[in-house]
Structure formats: C-alpha cells, structure tokens
Amino acid sequence: MSDHNEQASRGVSRRKVLECMTWAGTGVLWTVAGGVPQSLGLVGEAKAQGASAQGAGGLTFLQISDSHVGFDKPANPNAAGTYEEAINRIKALPIKPSFMIHTGDITHLSKPSEFDDADRIVSQARLDVHYVPGEHDVIDEEAKLYRERYGRGTKGAGWYSFDANGVHFIGLVNVVDLKAGGLGNLGNAQLEWLESDLKGRSASTPVVVFAHIPLWTIYPEWGWGTDDSARALDYLKRFGSVTVLNGHIHQVMQKVEGNLTFHCARSTAFPQPAPGAAPSPGPMKVDDGKLRSMLGITNVTFRHGQQRLAIIDTPLQS
C-alpha cells in the first residue's frame, strides 16, 4: 500500500502519482482527517486511526463495491457468499463505521431476486448504505428497479449529495445513457447539478466523490474511464481535499494528483486482471485458495484538523 503521510506533510499542491496496486484485500477503510487521504497498510494501524478519529470527533466509513450478487461463474461460484463474508468482516470491526458506501454493481443482472438477496445480506451490518449504481444494476431500461430501491431523494438517474461530520459526500452516476464507442458518462444535467451543488461551499470543506466507473482514465481500451469526468474534476479542483472513490475494475488502484486522490476498491465477488494483462477485463479465475486475498472492503477515516484521510483496504483473507 502507498503511504500518504509523506504526501500530506508536503502540502496538497505537490503533484505526484502514487502507485497503489495490491492483490491482497477485502475493502477500503477510509479515515477522513481534514484533507488529503492517507492510506495505511496494516489493519492494526487502521484500528488505531479509527479509534483516534472517533475520539477527535472524526468520521470512519466503509466502502464496499462490486458485490455482483447473482454471479455464479467459475471465477466465484458464490458471489453472495463472499459478499456475506465481507459483511461479517464489517460486523467484526472493533470500531463501528458511521455508514457504508456501495460503489455499484450490487447485482450481476439487475434481477429483483438479486437485489433482494443483496439487501438481505447488507442489512446484517446494521449500517446505513449510500449507493450509486453500476452498469449491472441498470440493465432494465430506465433503471427502474435500482431507482425504486435506492433512488429516493436523488436526482436524475440517482445522483445526490449529503454531509457528515463536516465532509461533503457526492454520489454520481456514470453508467447510464452510455454512447457507442464511449466510456462512462455523467451527462450535462448531472454536471450542471454538480456545479451548483458545489457553488458557495468553502474550499476548505473536505469532499468525497463516489461513482462506479473510475472518474480518471485508467485504461480506455477496456472502458475504464469516464468521458466527461474532466469537467467534474474542474469543479472540484478548488477544494483543498477531494477524495474520489470508484469500483468497476475489481482491484485496488490509487492515484494522487494535487488535491485529488483517486481510489478504486476491490470487489467482494471476483477479481479482474490488471489493465492490459489479459485479452479482456472479464472475471479472472484464480486458485480457490487465492480468491479471498483478492476480494475486499475499504475503510476510510477522517479526522478534523489534519490534512489527511486514511484509506485502508482489507482483504477477506490475507
């Protein structure tokens, strides 16, 4: 895992790309601490950060992603089972997160039974969950099933914002109305909403943006990027701390660019190959004993008064 302490201590204007690719993980623990994210490599450190954040009136939340409930192919014949394992991991955390963010692909095929199973599993964590859809959740035209379940109080295809402990959270949808030959798409209506949502907010407000498909271009040959994300990032660049959480690529990948920190989480269902490492980004079959080291959750902790945000990816099995 990358260490963002150094980044934070040198200030937010420094541009540096940090590589953070590891196959061992369950999820991301995020600690928002007033500024630039920090990722911690060890679960023990995560616990310490979480305890410290809570003591200082901070905030700890969890990111889960790409549960693909309904997937039953060789790469993981029981995606619902590994989702449940992830939720059990969350239940066992010594520091209870304030809420969870699910960055999409809740289901594999948008079937009502898959949404039912996903909801039943996630409810065991007894935490609020803030969702954005993945392309697998909006297979039915108009994304009716997703919006009925998770779209209350949202705009358009399901975008929204909320505040928690002084952090502004924005959930964006980049999986609908996709254009032939293109990548992920936010669309003009959503971008206009984003601009007005951010207008008037203090630049010192920490912002967390979450969406399914990466909002930075990782590998366009596989569709791993969002066509109009540059406009969204332009609205965000004046803020001192912006953390962008994505899923879709089923592997941990991180980049820090100025005030922006991008992070992609693991799936709880199946791994996908590194960019260009296979003919296509389809589900990657690994040895049964290795699978759980490639699935995971992400924990994030925020602490007031510090320009740092801790992101911890934890595998289902180390």
Next chain:
Amino acid sequence: MNAMTKCSLFAAAALQVAVLAGVTVVTITPARAADATVKIDNFTFAPQHFAVKIGTTVTWENKEDTPHTVASSTKLFRSNALDTGDRFSFTFTTPGVYQYFCSLHPHMIGMIVVEAAAGAKVVQ
C-alpha cells in the same frame, strides 16, 4: 440455460415448438445460408463488421461470463442483457448501415451492412 429471445425462434433452422401461456406455437423455418452469427467474446463482437443480404437474420451469442447487450445506435433494436450462452436475433429488412454497441460496455462496437444484392461477404 440459454435464454433465446422470441425473435431468435424465427432465426433457428428446422422445427421449433414453444409453449407459451398455454398456446402452442409451431414455427417451421428453413435453414438459410444467409443467416449470420456474431459471437460475443473477450468484450468483442466477432466478426465486428460484415455485410449481409436483405432479409438476413443475425444472431448474437454471448460466449463469455460477463453479460452484454446488443443495442442499435439508432435504437432500432436492443437486446436484454445476454448472460453466458444467451442469444439475440434481429432480421434486417431494409438496406443500410447498422451500427450497434453494448450498452453496458460501450467501447464494444459493431457494424452490419445490409445489401440489396445476394450473398454475405466480409467487408473487413
């Protein structure tokens, strides 16, 4: 299980019997050399570009573990999500150039040219 769309019943060769809501439908369709198949594998339509004669039924079959759709760029046709082994068919009755893509993975694109003249040929 392969889920065939209603359209594809008409594309299949030989005899098909389907019982739907108590109604028995018997469709007898002679095999036609002009009918064409597009395989979906490795996030690619193959063949990606080709020409068919008017009246040809094209069947897309998903050969991989990721669901895909077949969506016309002009909204002329749009399949449901095709899981592994699922098929979708469409019969082209008007000459022209038909571009399509996967609405879930839009970098996947394909094109079919429908010609008034006989014979299917690969143009690229």
